Amino acid sequence: MRITGLIPARFLTLTSHLVLLITILISREENVLACLPADYTQQQYKTRDAEFLGGLVAGIALTALEFIGFLTGVSMFTGLPALLSLTCHSGASVALSYMVVDVWDCHLYWWVFGLASVLPAVVEVLVFVNVLMLKKNV
Amino acid sequence: MASKVSEIHGNARRLVSTTVETLTETIFPGVSFNQLGEVSNGNEVVSSLPLQMVLYFSTLFFPCWMITSSVMLSLKFAYVSSLYQWVLVAVHTSIPVIEVIRLYIGHIGNLEEKVPELAGSWLLTLLLQLPLLSFLLLVPGTQSLPMDYAVNSIFLVFVLLHLAFGYRAIKNTAAHQTLLYHTSLVLSRGHGD
Numbered sequence: 001m002r003i004t005g006l007i008p009a010r011f012l013t014l015t016s017h018l019v020l021l022i023t024i025l026i027s028r029e030e031n032v033l034a035c036l037p038a039d040y041t042q043q044q045y046k047t048r049d050a051e052f053l054g055g056l057v058a059g060i061a062l063t064a065l066e067f068i069g070f071l072t073g074v075s076m077f078t079g080l081p082a083l084l085s086l087t088c089h090s091g092a093s094v095a096l097s098y099m100v101v102d103v104w105d106c107h108l109y110w111w112v113f114g115l116a117s118v119l120p121a122v123v124e125v126l127v128f129v130n131v132l133m134l135k136k137n138v
Numbered sequence: 139m140a141s142k143v144s145e146i147h148g149n150a151r152r153l154v155s156t157t158v159e160t161l162t163e164t165i166f167p168g169v170s171f172n173q174l175g176e177v178s179n180g181n182e183v184v185s186s187l188p189l190q191m192v193l194y195f196s197t198l199f200f201p202c203w204m205i206t207s208s209v210m211l212s213l214k215f216a217y218v219s220s221l222y223q224w225v226l227v228a229v230h231t232s233i234p235v236i237e238v239i240r241l242y243i244g245h246i247g248n249l250e251e252k253v254p255e256l257a258g259s260w261l262l263t264l265l266l267q268l269p270l271l272s273f274l275l276l277v278p279g280t281q282s283l284p285m286d287y288a289v290n291s292i293f294l295v296f297v298l299l300h301l302a303f304g305y306r307a308i309k310n311t312a313a314h315q316t317l318l319y320h321t322s323l324v325l326s327r328g329h330g331d
Binding site for chain 2: 006011012015016018019020023024025026027071132
C-alpha cells in the first residue's frame with residue numbers, strides 16, 4: 001500500500017487546523033458574546049472568555065504535539081493513524097470555519113476539541129509508545 | 139653559496155605559506171585540508187535531510203499562503219490607506235515570485251549538492267523574504283486580519299527554519315566539495331607523475 005501520498009495531506013490538514021485555531025484565538029470575542037445571555041455581567045464574560053481561551057490554547061498544544069511527532073518522523077509513515085488524523089483534522093477545519101463565519105456558541109467548541117484534537121493526540125501518543133518503547137517500527 | 143640561497147628561499151616560502159594558512163584559518167574557519175575530514179569521508183551524500191523537509195513542506199504550504207493572503211487582501215483593500223494599498227500590492231506580488239525562485243533553486247542545490255544554489259536560496263531567504271514577512275506581520279498600517287497573522291506566522295517559522303538548517307547545509311556541502319577537490323588534485327598529480 002503506497003503511503004507517501006498521505007504525508008502532504010496530513011501536513012496540510014494539520015496546518016489548516018492550526019491556522020484556524022490561531023485565528024479564533026485572536027478573534028474570539030464574538031464567539032464568547034454568542035454564548036452569554038443578553039444581560040451578562042463583566043464577571044460572566046471574563047469566566048467564559050477564560051474557559052474558551054483555555055480550550056483554544058489546549059487545542060493548539062495538542063496540535064503542536066502532533067506536529068512534532070509528525071515532523072520528527074515518528075508517526076510520518078504510519079498508515080491508519082495518519083488516516084485517522086487526516087479525517088479528524090479536516091473535520092475540525094470545516095467545523096471551526098463554521099464557528100468563525102456563523103458565530104457559533106463557545107460551548108460547541110468543546111465538541112470540536114474532544115473529537116478532533118484529543119482523539120488524534122491520543123492516537124499519536126500511542127504511536128509514540130509503539131515506535132519509541134516497543135520498537136515496533138513501521 | 140647556491141645551496142644557502144635556496145635554503146633561504148625555502149625558509150621564506152615556508153614562512154609565507156604558514157602565515158597565509160594561519161590567517162586563512164582564522165578568517166575562514168574550516169577551510170584547511172586537515173579540518174575537512176570532520177564533515178564527510180568524501181564518498182557519502184551530504185544533502186541535508188532537515189533542509190529538504192523544510193523546502194518540501196514550504197512548497198506544500200505556499201499555495202495555501204497565496205490563496206489566504208490574496209483573499210484577505212481583497213477583503214481589506216478598501217479599508218487601508220492609499221499608501222499601504224500600493225505597498226501591499228507590491229509586497230504580495232514580489233513574495234510569490236521570490237518564493238518560487240527560492241524554493242526551486244533550494245531544491246536543486248540541496249539534491250545535487252551545489253553550493254551556489256544553496257547559498258543563493260539562503261540569501262534570498264535572509265535578505266528578501268525575512269524583511270517582507272516581518273513587514274507584513276509587524277507594521278500596523280497593513281491592517282492585518284487574524285487569519286493574516288496566522289498564515290504569516292507559519293510562513294515566518296518556515297523561513298527561520300530554512301535559515302538555520304540552510305546555514306549548516308551550506309557549510310557541510312562546501313567542506314565536502316573542497317575535500318573532493320583536494321582529493322582529485324592529489325589523485326591527478328599522482329597519475330600525472
